Amino acid sequence: MTNAHRTFAPSESDLGAFIAERLLEVENFLDVAVTQASRLPNESSHHLLNAGGKRARPVLVLLAAQFGDPTRPEVVKAAAAVELTHLATLYHDDVMDDAPVRRGATAAHLVWTNSVAILTGDVLFARASVLSSELGPRAVLLQSETFERLVLGQLAEFSGPEDGTDPVEHYLTVLADKTGSLIAAAVEFGLLTSGAPEDLVPIMREYGEKVGVAFQLADDIIDLTSTGDASGKTPGTDLREGVVTLPVLYVREAAEAGDSAAAEVVELLDSDLSSDEALEAARSALAAHPVTERVRAEALRWADEAIAALDTLPAGEVKDGLVDFARQSVSRVG
Known part of the structure; x- marks a missing residue:
């Protein structure tokens, strides 16, 4: 550089x-x-x-x-x-x-x-x-x-x-x-x-694309695990509205593969979630299933790849700031 x-x-x-x-x-x-x-x-x-x-x-x-x-x-x-x-x-x-x-x-x-x-x-x-x-x-x-x-x-x-x-x-x-x-x-x-310099554009674009995916995967988990006060949105909103997220995709895959616990979660997800009680039952069951930890690991992987894209940038506070941003994008989920 x-x-x-x-x-x-x-x-x-x-x-x-x-x-x-x-x-x-x-x-x-x-x-x-x-x-x-x-x-x-x-x-x-x-x-x-x-x-x-x-x-x-x-x-x-x-x-x-x-x-x-x-x-x-x-x-x-x-x-x-x-x-x-x-x-x-x-x-x-x-x-x-x-x-x-x-x-x-x-x-x-x-x-x-x-x-x-x-x-x-x-x-x-x-x-x-x-x-x-x-x-x-x-x-x-x-x-x-x-x-x-x-x-x-x-x-x-x-x-x-x-x-x-x-x-x-x-x-x-x-x-x-x-x-x-x-x-x-x-x-x-x-x-x-x-x-x-123009040659920074592809480096930073790759970083931005991967940070974005990591950020959204973290939001998928936050929808399941956070309180409304912490996230600024009602927990379980995505589930109630039928919005597909990675935890939902993973738990359906697990159910199809014969995971009985996952099948129970899917049954809750496919029920009528219009009541707060039904929504909470589905949310808590999905949050407790191991697929949620799998999504957390996937979010961390995307953040790590974003950081790796910065390898050729010069060391310093700006690079550190970009690294911190990537880490903070997923630190919200532990």
């Missing part, structure tokens, strides 16, 4: 403070970006933004930008565009999953209606596209290709695997499109807008 790949941060010891300061700029930028003149779109657009969130994707934009000039104003704009895209998907996902809670707040479709929630997501996608257009043709292409993968991933999840397709492989492809694509776009936006 050449000297061209050194970070541009004021100094490595100041990196954490630098990122925190830039995140405040991103937060202010987001507030302005979603503001609308009319009351309804203004309130609905601010709904999830004001509910908080980890801002994981903006952090990745800012971290990746350390390989170029992270002080460029375009970096903040890119971080905001990525977060707006993510927020838009949450509005749409909650309608499709009929989720009651998001980030500890009542889901937008329950505050208003499905139509308002969907249109709000559309508005946020549009705002993200406007911001990307201000970053140049390559940013527009990156935003468009990412948007396409997000939608195709959602459609693939909805349609399920085609005949003869391995359900697990199909599911991992869905995760790569629905989650990995935007995280990979985040790091690429950081490189692009900071003027970082």
Whole structure:
């Protein structure tokens, strides 16, 4: 790795403070970006933004930008565009999953209606596209290709695997499109807008894709094992809505292979889960089955592969930050 790949941060010891300061700029930028003149779109657009969130994707934009000039104003704009895209998907996902809670707040479709929630997501996608257009043709292409993968991933999840397709492989492809694509776009936006060396793009994209899958596999476990207060969503939501997750796929495989305990779990999963008691019985049974530990191990494996993709990057606080991000994406599940 050449000297061209050194970070541009004021100094490595100041990196954490630098990122925190830039995140405040991103937060202010987001507030302005979603503001609308009319009351309804203004309130609905601010709904999830004001509910908080980890801002994981903006952090990745800012971290990746350390390989170029992270002080460029375009970096903040890119971080905001990525977060707006993510927020838009949450509005749409909650309608499709009929989720009651998001980030500890009542889901937008329950505050208003499905139509308002969907249109709000559309508005946020549009705002993200406007911001990307201000970053140049390559940013527009990156935003468009990412948007396409997000939608195709959602459609693939909805349609399920085609005949003869391995359900697990199909599911991992869905995760790569629905989650990995935007995280990979985040790091690429950081490189692009900071003027970082071009040869970093494939390295960081591989990292982002794999971190995204690890992150979502961890969410699969969190849906089964966490409390609503900790996760910001109602535990078992995926089960109640029939959303296929890796623990469900694994337990069905085990049942088909003759695992009697897995067969009992499948029977619970296939029952009427409309009551809280039935949902809790299915959730706790699946969480207690060894397949959940198997998914945890799979999430860790994807995180390890993401970290391995960074092997050729120079040692330092930026690389350490990327490694920590990958580890934290799965540390949420122990």
